Amino acid sequence: MKRRTFTFVALALLVWAFSATSVAAYYYYSYSDLYLKTRSPVIRANLGFNYGNGTVQWFNQTEARSGDTLLEVTKQVARANYTDFGYGSLVNSINDMNNTSSEAWIWWIWNQQFGWSQGPVASDKYVLGNNETVYWYYQDISTWPYSTPP
Amino acid sequence: MDGLSNQYLRCDLMFSKEKLRTRQIALFSVLVAVSIALQVTKSFPFVEFTSLIVFSTGVVFGSPLGAFLGGLVMFVNGFLSPWGLAGLNIPFQMLGMGITGAVGGLYRMESTGHIGFYAETAVLGAFLTLVYYLITNAGYALQLALFSHVPLLEALVLAQIMGAVFTLLYIVSNTFLFGIGAVPLVNTVQKLLGGGKKWQ
Numbered sequence: 172m173k174r175r176t177f178t179f180v181a182l183a184l185l186v187w188a189f190s191a192t193s194v195a196a197y198y199y200y201s202y203s204d205l206y207l208k209t210r211s212p213v214i215r216a217n218l219g220f221n222y223g224n225g226t227v228q229w230f231n232q233t234e235a236r237s238g239d240t241l242l243e244v245t246k247q248v249a250r251a252n253y254t255d256f257g258y259g260s261l262v263n264s265i266n267d268m269n270n271t272s273s274e275a276w277i278w279w280i281w282n283q284q285f286g287w288s289q290g291p292v293a294s295d296k297y298v299l300g301n302n303e304t305v306y307w308y309y310q311d312i313s314t315w316p317y318s319t320p321p
Numbered sequence: 322m323d324g325l326s327n328q329y330l331r332c333d334l335m336f337s338k339e340k341l342r343t344r345q346i347a348l349f350s351v352l353v354a355v356s357i358a359l360q361v362t363k364s365f366p367f368v369e370f371t372s373l374i375v376f377s378t379g380v381v382f383g384s385p386l387g388a389f390l391g392g393l394v395m396f397v398n399g400f401l402s403p404w405g406l407a408g409l410n411i412p413f414q415m416l417g418m419g420i421t422g423a424v425g426g427l428y429r430m431e432s433t434g435h436i437g438f439y440a441e442t443a444v445l446g447a448f449l450t451l452v453y454y455l456i457t458n459a460g461y462a463l464q465l466a467l468f469s470h471v472p473l474l475e476a477l478v479l480a481q482i483m484g485a486v487f488t489l490l491y492i493v494s495n496t497f498l499f500g501i502g503a504v505p506l507v508n509t510v511q512k513l514l515g516g517g518k519k520w521q
Contacts, residue, residue, distance in 0.1 A: 286470065315409075
């Protein structure tokens, strides 16, 4: 085999090996995560809403079906308007508080070890787990990084 | 062209030892405009043409200009992207796309002219897309480590895993795009420049 051909075959194999390994790891991780979250038929989660004007609402121990997404549980307790972009849904307003060019609804999740972390995916792609605490924060998005919830 | 662009053109001049003609500068400016316009416009999911244009620019104009175009496009994209401000990821995106342009120039030096170009550019498309997403996922991991206090190594692994499907879809689409698009695009740009070496 010519050296040049060998180089390109090796490159292709490298891409294939890395992609296959990382996709396998992704599905293993997703499966494990989903399995943990859907072991019981009903889950209870804590939902907080900070309207950015001093008003904070908490819906503790909100009951939901196992496998429900954050957006579905949010709609149980609040009026949420959203747009589906294919990649995920963008929440435009919660309880008539609309996003603007400088302020928007961003969701955060509480982690005992790390504190508040910004939601890693769109709210309609995140399956809520039992006893998780999630916080919708209407906040300034004109500067980056976004400030963590108070 | 602004001062910075002229500086890079002179830089390419030093590398190629050729004088850049008005037509070359005009064509490069058009490629810059097209790349930025395509990048900041919403298109089909998991399809992007920036890498192909940046790579082809590297092939035609050389590594410095290819890298410059890649960096510039991602710098502008970082602020004007329809998906929002890229923040700390901007330098990582610039680096990733800059490498794509630079590799285009290196590939030109290595090319000998044969029909295997289509397969080679397809493989390069896949490889460069993988490199780009490895770098940008590392950027995301750094943010995770800085702002969510996740240990850096854990964040690196997590970012690569969480971005795996996204990366794979772009690798597939860019393999296809580079495979069928790079050779005709390079030939077209060469033709517009008034000749030069033509790929088969």
